[in-house]
Amino acid sequence: MTEPHYLSATEMARLLAAGEVSAAELLQAHLDRIERVNPEINAIVTLVAERAMDAARAADALPREARGPLHGLPVAHKDLADTAGIRTTYGSPLYRDHVPDTDELLVTRLKAAGAITVGKTNTPEYGTGSHTVNEVFGATLNPYDRTRSAGGSSGGAAAALAAGMVPLADGSDMGGSLRNPASFCNVVGLRPTPGRVPGISDKAAWYTLAVPGPMARTVGDLTLMLGAMAGYHPGSPFAVTEPFVPDPEESVRGLRVAWSPDLGGLPVDPETAAVTATAPAVFERLGARVTQVALDLSDADDAFRVYRAWYYALSFPDLDVLGPNTRWNAEQGRLVTGADLARAEGLRTRLFHRMAAFWEEHDLLIAPVSQVPPFPVENPYVSEINGVVLPDYLSWMRSAYWISVLHAPAASVPAGFTPGGLPVGVQIVAPPFADARVLRAARAFEQATLYGERRPPR
Template identity: 45%
Template sequence: MSQDLIRETACTVVDILRSGDVSPLELLEVLEKRVKDVDGKVNALPILCFDRARTHAKALMQKPAGARGLLAGLPVPIKDLTDVAGVLNTQGSPIFKDNIPAKSDLMVENLEANGAVVYAKSNTPEFGAGANTFNDVFGATLNPWDTTKSAAGSSGGAAVALATGMAWLAEGSDMGGSLRSPAAFCGVVGMRPSIGRVAHTPKSAINRNLGVVGPMARNVEDLALLLDAMSGDYAEDPLSLPAPTTSFLSAAQSPKKPKRIAYSPDLGITPVDPEVKAITRKAAERFAEAGAIVEEAHPDWREAHECFHVLRAFDFAMTKANLLRTKRDLLKPEVIWNIEEGLKLTVDQLARAEAQRVGMTARAIEFFKTYDLLLTPTTIVPPFPIEHRYVAECGGKRFENYIQWLGIVYAITLACCPSLSLPCGFTASGLPVGVQVVGAPRADAKVIAGAKVLEDILGVRGQTPIDPRVK
């Protein structure tokens, strides 16, 4: 099969699958060669399961083309935090370097039922902690635009696979920007959907919702297609939402345009690199070409840093405290710090943080009665050197901990808003910059529709896939 297929959009490839002009097995052949040619330069897909994928593809091909689900046999990689039956799931940790789950996560089962073929696991930092994709099991994932730079994280492997043509679509997860930050650093699209939009197997707590699963792609329409395939309510996840009556792909293709846009360079809570600020502001202002009013405004989310620090630390304590007791020597320092911070919390601190989150969400809902969308930079800096574990300072401000540089994305998490990172330009040195498109809680379709309008105005489709630029 021609390697030109890697440059097609996911929507186009699905149409070709449905026509019968190409089979899922042939797509796996294309991807296997691309991974062999490219992945050694970027380390995005360290776990491959092509034999399992071929078995699944052959079973899928026994069905009529119209009965193979929304994805019709399209191959999709899964992040190495999520269980896929019979496939290594290390979570980026030496503790789980030999872990092979017997059962897939509900999200994977649903994707496969909808025609996805899983062929690889994408690299992630240990337990998804830290917005730089490296771990002691597989090493670092490198940014294909400049292999001396970080791909961000924690869905860095997924973003790099998309940017280099080793995937048409990819699954990721997001707590403090883990879908959005790597999408921005790698010049692709990543979306944190609303809580409950994508069903998953509950672990540790039914109402554990700081982190969600979401879609990544090379353009907005492809992302919408994957979100359609991921959506739906299932009894196994009591918080899951029904699929919308109108598909997200239809929303992306709708002629409806937003009327009033807010832009904020910093949400009033963080320093931002001047070049990133200028590029994202210019992109936001171009909404005027679609007839929208663009104003500088943002909700009052000044408590975001305190609130996120407490709730994230509690999540780590709840899910990883036993590992700290039994495997401390195998945990990276940042994970140890997160767990210990959580174990020190009092009930009063937790109550205060939950009340802060309620207030932030209420102010978001009120804000979006005036504005259709809020735009900000996705990240406060361009891709940074791979050897830096995290961003320690920006604009002369030194951060208090290794996650504080992510405030511009985790504020959105706390306010329960869906948010999408869209490529919007490049720095003078040729590194991608992403703009964050935010909507009211559950306004996923409005976010997708608005992002597609801006994508068309900016003309950013087709800038990926690229061959890795080894420096």
């Protein structure tokens, strides 16, 4: 095989099923790749090579009837997900040497499907922010330009995928943490409908803004991985009971697509705007009916910030042990009042009903994922966009976190490159529970453009 580490996961699965490659051989190809490129990119921060090889050899010994849909496929888990017997730091110095006793639910499901855990991917402290850097492991670099950010908070996952270290990786998304790094690293990421991939919480079981989800290099691989991760679990009070079924239809012909270049007045970097502006024409060529809309999602801003702050105050009561970004969020949460929560709930409720009317007239919404292309890695966050000075470190992520408030599935798909070669993704959004429609449209766009096939320079 030529560059086996850059084959799609679905093609790897075919080769494994046909006996043309063993799980051990496939794993070794990825371990070799990790050894070559990870020291500079810093995407995989804990590697369990021997443990993974033992699992791969055990997978090779399984009879065919006992093999799952992800049999023998290497996978890396975000360093927020608990992994039994494997260091899990949450990006915090407090947990530098922490080794959990149990696996998180998504890890259990991926293992049950036959995936081989190779290690953990980098994340900012407690997943706070869309730039992957922490005091434990430092920064993850963008494989397309190693002076740039890989995004976050699932930046290690996105960079590992883009650099060919793994074919599949999991992540999580509150304000864009699956979509932003996918956009920055030219891979695909899906924020599923909340409850599609259940998360189990002992502090905020009803919190719907943070969701786990899949990342991959192709939409087909994303769909394959989502099938293994999704499914009802009684530990989540809003877990989706219906099984996930991919849409057999591959065309977007006839779909009503709403195009919003700025989600209602957000500042967008000119290079990002130029790339994302090419997406509507692609959908039109594919037979969709595209209409530019004047969509106002600004009510989502206050609602998101109140709920996020409340969640951080609940999750992190001891401010003295937190880094600056996490501490700022927790401090904001301590200021949240009952009146604030009532206002946020009212805003989100009215927005939900306005969007319900919107979805009666549109099947999809397309918009920028991020308002900027990958920024210099030494910058802690984006402070200005197209001449607009931003008030805080959250503001540059609004194009992603406004969508989080909608309870809707959203994917980031490669949409092109800036003149300097930096990746830019387009965001594809559908009504709540229409995850299969998002993936159908994402695959059609992917196949029509092939931007995801452009690899990093080395």
